[in-house]
Amino acid sequence: MAISILALAFFGCAGQSPSNAHEARHVASEGLAERARTLLAESLRAHGVIDGRGPISIRCEGNHQELGHLARPRELSESRVTRSATVDLARREARGVWSLAHDDGVSTGKIAVEQNSVYWSNPDESEARRDTSEAQTRARFGLAELVPSALLALALENPSALHLDDAQTVSFVDPSGMRRWIHVDAKTRLVTRVERLESDSVLGDDRQSTDYLAWAAIDGLVVPTRMRHRRLWYVEEEVTCAKTASAVVIGERLPAAPGKEPPHVTVARVGEGLYTARLDHLNNRTMFLERADDVIAFEAPLDSATGELVIAAIDRTTGGKPIRWLVLSHHHPDYVGGLRPFVARGTHIVTTPGNVDYIRQIAEAPHTVEPDQLARAPKPVVVEAVHAKRVLGEGATAVTLYDIGVFSSHTDEYLIYHFMRERILFVGDMVSLRPGPITAARPRAVGLLNALESLHLDVERIYQSWPVRDRVDVLTIATLRRMVELCREQTPPPMTPQTR
Numbered sequence: 001m002a003i004s005i006l007a008l009a010f011f012g013c014a015g016q017s018p019s020n021a022h023e024a025r026h027v028a029s030e031g032l033a034e035r036a037r038t039l040l041a042e043s044l045r046a047h048g049v050i051d052g053r054g055p056i057s058i059r060c061e062g063n064h065q066e067l068g069h070l071a072r073p074r075e076l077s078e079s080r081v082t083r084s085a086t087v088d089l090a091r092r093e094a095r096g097v098w099s100l101a102h103d104d105g106v107s108t109g110k111i112a113v114e115q116n117s118v119y120w121s122n123p124d125e126s127e128a129r130r131d132t133s134e135a136q137t138r139a140r141f142g143l144a145e146l147v148p149s150a151l152l153a154l155a156l157e158n159p160s161a162l163h164l165d166d167a168q169t170v171s172f173v174d175p176s177g178m179r180r181w182i183h184v185d186a187k188t189r190l191v192t193r194v195e196r197l198e199s200d201s202v203l204g205d206d207r208q209s210t211d212y213l214a215w216a217a218i219d220g221l222v223v224p225t226r227m228r229h230r231r232l233w234y235v236e237e238e239v240t241c242a243k244t245a246s247a248v249v250i251g252e253r254l255p256a257a258p259g260k261e262p263p264h265v266t267v268a269r270v271g272e273g274l275y276t277a278r279l280d281h282l283n284n285r286t287m288f289l290e291r292a293d294d295v296i297a298f299e300a301p302l303d304s305a306t307g308e309l310v311i312a313a314i315d316r317t318t319g320g321k322p323i324r325w326l327v328l329s330h331h332h333p334d335y336v337g338g339l340r341p342f343v344a345r346g347t348h349i350v351t352t353p354g355n356v357d358y359i360r361q362i363a364e365a366p367h368t369v370e371p372d373q374l375a376r377a378p379k380p381v382v383v384e385a386v387h388a389k390r391v392l393g394e395g396a397t398a399v400t401l402y403d404i405g406v407f408s409s410h411t412d413e414y415l416i417y418h419f420m421r422e423r424i425l426f427v428g429d430m431v432s433l434r435p436g437p438i439t440a441a442r443p444r445a446v447g448l449l450n451a452l453e454s455l456h457l458d459v460e461r462i463y464q465s466w467p468v469r470d471r472v473d474v475l476t477i478a479t480l481r482r483m484v485e486l487c488r489e490q491t492p493p494p495m496t497p498q499t500r
């Protein structure tokens, strides 16, 4: 190690030929890899002996926050979290169970990482066994973050990938391609912090960190008893942990869920120049209005790939007319997550005043981990705010945007779109109805009808963006009125919380 550093100094003083410079860099990086390996090995020893020991089980409890489908942009929902893990350091196996208790109930997930497979179930992914090597790696490292010895052992499995960033920090790219950092305390040699560079589908690069704030020795192994996990700009989780006698048991495993439906857009004409673009794989649809020389688009679900899919469908239908405006009803990810490809095309974004900063943040967020069109060719974003009402266009193809605000029972600000000539209303997630007998309206649909009546809007048909799977394609205003009547006939009114 010392020789490598001396060699670099020597080449540096002597003046380098290109090949010498290359060799010096190679020698230097080998030296840094060696020092990184030494630092992690010292740290692993400081955490205790892992060879020949049995599994260790810990249980953590604390607070969890996440970006939810809430009333304002960047608002966080809070829940209680418990995480239990059993980690077998010698066999490189781990099992974990977590649960989140929030207002809508409790959601739980399980994960088991074994020699050549990973199994997990959680409410978002449904029951599934994931055998891709990327899934295995991420699950393995994810569980190892609860017991840093395991993380050190995993990092040391591939010593040539290690790089010494500074005297106490080692970085490496794990076999799944994710960049990670391990920070080691100068004195105790315990791991103080681990980081990983994730890609958030809406907000881009997300360097997440876990700080280890307190430690205890358990059976000769030093394990963290307090941890804080940060992502984006907020603390996602803070937990305290203790040893537990009960090992995690995963129990019966269900087979992998069927693969997801492939992305697909179905365009349908619903009026003159007016189209819906249905995204069955997302249970969602958007709308666009073709005018003489340009297009107005409404809603941009989920992520940049979906935004590009919607734009391609608009291009196919309109022969590539420029998209002048993209109108966004509210700030939830299934309405704004796909806006970046529109910005890349020079489209102006139209939304309510409370969303303007958040829209800018999405458009300007670095996306180096998973670059999209806008990351490859950056463009400034133009956001136009609607104060209560705005008419886009004129004459027969004009569309009026209304902010129905608290009438939505959903977000503080909420745009609905009224196509006057067609007497069509397009709304995001205000109302939907399953085929069959008409059922009672929920609070959002009641609020929508109240808003339509107070605005005196002449509406015949209502299209919603979400959900569309197993739902009536288009509602008449008479149906909405009947739904609200049924709701008012019920006592007490339905208060089931809606989660989207």
Ligand SMILES: [Zn+2]
Binding pocket: 069, 330, 332, 410, 429, 500
């Ligand atoms: Zn929503």
